[in-house]
Amino acid sequence: MTGLGMVTAAGAGVNATWRRVCEGSSTAADADPALAGMPVDFCASVPGPDLGVVGRRTVYRLDRFVQLVLVAAHEALADAALVAADWDGTRVGVVIGCGMGGVATWEKQHARLLGRGSEAVSPLLVPMMTPNMAAGEVALACGAQGPSFVVSTACASGATAIASARGLLASGECDIVIAGGTEAANTALTVAGFANLGALSRRCADPRAASRPFDTDRDGFVMAEAAAVLVLERAEHALARGRRPRALLAGCGAATDAYHPTAPHPQGRGAREAMRAALRDAGLAPGDVDHVNAHGTSTVLNDAVEARVISGVLTHGPLVTSTKGVLGHSLGATGAVEAALTVLAIEQSTVAPTANCENPDPVLDLNLVTKIPTRQRVRAALSNSFGFGGHNVVLAFRTP
Template sequence: MARQPTSAPARAPFDAAITGVGMVTAAGVGVERSWERIRAGEGTAASEVPALAGIPADFACAVADFDPSGLIERKQAWRLDRSSQLALVAAHEAVTDSGLDRDSWDATRVGVILGNGIGGAATWEKQHNVLLERGPRKVSPLLVPMLSSNMCAGYVSMMFGAQGPSLVTSTACASGTTAVGMARELLRSRICDVVITGGTEAPLVPSLIAGFGQMRALAGRRDDLSTTSRPFNADRNGFVAAEGAAILVLERAEDARARGATVRAMVSGYGASADAYHATAPEPNGRGAELALRAALSDAGVGPDEVDHVNAHGTATMLNDATEARTIRRVLGERPAVTSVKGVVGHSLSAAGAIEAVATALTLEEGRIPPTANLESLDPELDIDVVFKAGRDLRAEVAVSNSFGFGGQNAVLLFTRA
């Protein structure tokens, strides 16, 4: 006889304290600069990205004026792919923000979990061109360590001497969210006392962007590129590709309080699921996304009617926005105020969930929801309360952040006010 499926046993609520944050986005290098533009709802898509010259979609949300040499020695920097450089700069800011002293922590109990899906794409494409043009003997011996997706976590571990588990999660555009959820589990299981977590991605290379273009996933508006990324807008027609990184430092709540740390918010729930439906399209009714959302609620011991705010995946693609809106309405009702930060920072793939996790934490800390940038006419088919045109003061106690990716990957984090 076939065994009947059983539900997972309920677990005691667990809060992971966010004690440090770092960001590198198209909105700016550092949390202060990035958050200022996100709060203002100011779009950032560039008109021409030199690396993308010659392909139809030659614009993106790139990180301007990024120079890691102030933190990473120039000799070391050229050995790192840009995805690792972005991660190191964001991680340095986050650990500094946390107030933790690496000379006093137990390094064997400090973990690193980052989300990354594409690895050193720019390095790989560059060295492939070297192979074709100059032959195999001219290919860099650093190619493999520069392109391997695990190296962003590896280099962060090296920067801080963190000797606990170091790994990368790869769940497409849900990778950063998955990483934060797994980091919380390392604390919950008491394997680690501190986890440096988040995501990074540097995908602005011709082959990848051309591939997204061929899929018709990218936005096509060129009249005003700063408003091209238009989540939930009636005339949205695709996402704007981006690069970036965001890092959070997580500790057990009691440990953070004991050392007098400033806690920005708590990660109190996590849920994940698979659509098991299609390689690139979401399940039309959002049933997989609903599973992840309900799992996060259950993990936190929070009812659907207690959620005040949703930081949406909100990519500005027709299918994703519609499916996500239906899921939010079905599960959470009309109560939560919804926003998407991708109108400002674009879609940075594996880093997106981490950037949105930081944004959600800051929203709870400050009591103000940033607007969905570039949203002029809300799609009438989307029956949710989207914050747009201006931010909204709201002392939210509970918020969720959604992330969905190719392969039917769904991940949801639930945050509570500290």
């Protein structure tokens, strides 16, 4: 892994996000006018961002989920010191995870259809709305001519994309893969759906305290938007151009619950197997893991099941955190965001705190980091991502 780029509710850029998660300060905003009158009227939205790197003539034809991933990709490629003019584009792939696609565009154009008739619907509706355009536009922007596609495994999408990218490198099909996740679904329709499902926190009077992973008083997650991109390279390619990796993606594990459309398996069957598979793939023993970036959604069921799985597989008690207390839950982007934060934990020998976890649930046997960051060497770490449909994906990172 030679490059990182992020756009989150903490701001544009890796440094802004890392600083905020280490502060443990929530990004959830006060009531959003677009959500006025709804049972949940707040979320965590990206401020801005500056879309200058996308280009004025391009921005107007892109939904926000694509705009965000283009900004993140630009930062990641710059961080990796990669310039499109210098590479063989046929050896460069793009894999992006996205759960929802262009929801904002769909809602806006549907309102036009109902209010003004079919002639008012934009001819750009389809290319703005379809999820695959996240990968297509990144490939277009940087001249990547190798395989490019979008994967959708709900809230595990970003992690699935990174695992898929590793497969393209391992097979020899690509030398470089631009991988990550993106989501911009803080819309009335999406929020209403999640709220009526009972997944969102109803703490409208105090949004900044709403996302409370592993806390006794957790009552649901906070909707968020974000994008994160990692540049992955074949080892010999990075070495040939003198780039030292920021971290190694040592292993990937995936398994499916096959239990329920939205609820996790009560014993965490798929999550447990995904963690074990990631360890096997990485050649790591459970005791080698120093840190777990948990999926930690702040929902009653997910946190309880995940905690049992972590404590059952990693009995030595590694440091555990969930950064959703700060950033909220960015659905298809969250696996990529948390993978990037796991890389930073390894680099910085620092585990960020779980924000708002004031009273850790006593039945959850975890070595949680709360209130302030913990400084500790992180030689190997896991990033957990779980999604509706029973998708479970775990990424294992280690020091170079």
